[in-house]
Amino acid sequence: MAGRNGRTVRDLRRGNRTAVLQRLYFDGPLSRFELGPATGLSSGSVSNVVADLIADGLVEEAGSVDSDGGRPRTLLRVAPHSGQMIGVDVGETRVRVELFDLALTELARAERPLTPQGYDADLIAGHIRDGVAEVLTAGQADPGRLLGVGVGVPGIVEHTPDRGAVVHGQTIGWDAVPLERLLRSASRLPDGVPYFIDNGAKTLGQAEMWFGAGRGARNAVVVLFGSGVGACLVTPEVEHGRAVEWGHLTVRVRGRRCRCGAPGCLEAYAGAESLLARWREEGGRPPEGTDEETALTAMLAAAYPPEGTAPDPVALAVLEETAEYLGAGLSDLINLFQPERILIGGWAGLQLGTRFLPAVRRHAATYALRHPADKVTIDLGRLGPDAVTVGAAILPLAEFFAAGGRRPEPATENRLPAWRAALEERAPH
Known part of the structure; x- marks a missing residue:
């Protein structure tokens, strides 16, 4: 059901989850009491959202802190092992692939050196696919927890409805290279794992603004x-x-x-x-x-x-x-x-x-x-030499937070009837 501003109850829930996740991620650990002023949510909404996120395994307790005259307050944080991301830096001298947990702790890495003549698009796509497979194996990753693969590349990235991300890299001889399609063509990842491809300077900027000197x-x-x-x-x-x-x-x-x-x-x-x-x-x-x-x-x-x-x-x-x-x-x-x-x-x-x-x-x-x-x-x-890779890994993480910490549901024929979906929308949080 949509309100006057066009937002549904589902939109409000997602926004509340996003607000709590982001505050815990950037400023946590925090108590439920501290989350209210930090997010602008009522104490009841904070309690409901936190209970929901704990049930989903996204938030966990992280000790306690004394309160003024009352019981100690339980601290909460985003659970680092509840998700994983892969970041890829297609640089000038190497392709670097890193696997991170939700706290952006590096779990595994792989590198493939490049020569000045090594910018063949199929070769680069192969390096990325092999590097992804290598870090997933080395990090003993669970593809079911993988939020996505972020890739930073030289050049202008165009996001098209039919070919996915297309790279216009004039300095490296790439003319409308359908990189996302190349990566998916022989990928060993589940079909539901998304790719996020963007310019390497942007992924560097994202990393420095989230965790580095740009905060x-x-x-x-x-x-x-x-x-x-x-x-x-x-x-x-x-x-x-x-x-x-x-x-x-x-x-x-x-x-x-x-x-x-x-x-x-x-x-x-x-x-x-x-x-x-x-x-x-x-x-x-x-x-x-x-x-x-x-x-x-x-x-x-x-x-x-x-x-x-x-x-x-x-x-x-x-x-x-x-x-x-x-x-x-x-x-x-x-x-x-x-x-x-x-x-x-x-x-x-x-x-x-x-x-x-x-x-x-x-x-x-x-x-x-x-x-x-x-x-x-x-x-x-x-952030040092890994900043582009970290920024690339942030791309799926940012999308995950924007979705309120919910992974995209695979398409299925067993969808709820329209009347049941409407009731779900109206149900109070």
């Missing part, structure tokens, strides 16, 4: 700095974040050719791939036969050697120029979106780290308008 911010930009660069914008209007193709903002007319094919993109100057290429072009000597992460480590060691050793002037000049381009690119984000915080993550951002950050901040302030620049902080993300 508490209403407006933030989370930057993914790897072989290329990307960003995720989070505002009150875009609560779960929106990927923006910041790396393909033009910073130099008729400039260096970017991986996407256009001249003068920020990624052609600020991504790790271009940084190493420019070092090589200027006479630097990156180690041969190594991946980008190892080569960037060597470049940093050359530019910032131990005390008493002369730095490689070419490596140092290229890094300083990269800091300026990155700062100028951040100034555009500051001017356009006026965020409270900018967070830099990704494997290259973490490698460059605190040594690189003061110069980036200085250049961002130089190029940005003073008023928004005075109100923003620029820092490193806190």
Whole structure:
């Protein structure tokens, strides 16, 4: 039965369950008494919802705390083992797959290295399927508790009604790749396990906003700095974040050719791939036969050697120029979106780290308008190299919470009669 605002009793129940689950997840353990003010629900509604969630195995007791003059209050938390999620990071150097419990404790992981020529879509889909099978076996997982598989990928992700998630990854040669269909075509998972595929910068942003340096911010930009660069914008209007193709903002007319094919993109100057290429072009000597992460480590060691050793002037000049381009690119984000915080993550951002950050901040302030620049902080993300994988795992978790902690019911012919369903809708909670 729908009320004046169009919400049914089922909608209200789901919303109440969502509110309690989220407060326990982010702020728990909490007592029933504390859940009332935290969720805005009456004590009776809190008691009913908690009893329901305990019966479903989603919430459990977690000790007690003394109250003022009364009986000790029982603390509650989300039961970590009541569900599992898989997060996948399709990165530039590897495919990483991790299995997590509901508290995002890692239970198992698998990795498949990639070469620069290793972005064949069928190969990537095979790596993901094999990695999923490996972590499920290693983590002794129960597919019945699996909430879903989240996948972070480079490029623009289009969600279509007929082909599922389709990836437009121009920099990796993917033109409308039906990745979800490829994953399902030979999947060993039950048909009811959903896939959640999105841009890797967005999954990084989701992780930092839920658990990292973005917590508490209403407006933030989370930057993914790897072989290329990307960003995720989070505002009150875009609560779960929106990927923006910041790396393909033009910073130099008729400039260096970017991986996407256009001249003068920020990624052609600020991504790790271009940084190493420019070092090589200027006479630097990156180690041969190594991946980008190892080569960037060597470049940093050359530019910032131990005390008493002369730095490689070419490596140092290229890094300083990269800091300026990155700062100028951040100034555009500051001017356009006026965020409270900018967070830099990704494997290259973490490698460059605190040594690189003061110069980036200085250049961002130089190029940005003073008023928004005075109100923003620029820092490193806190979640390390697994942030994209954690963020990918959050995608099914967020959907699970939005559904009030209820898994999608498989289609069945034995549905309740319409009159019985209507009565269920009207039944008080």
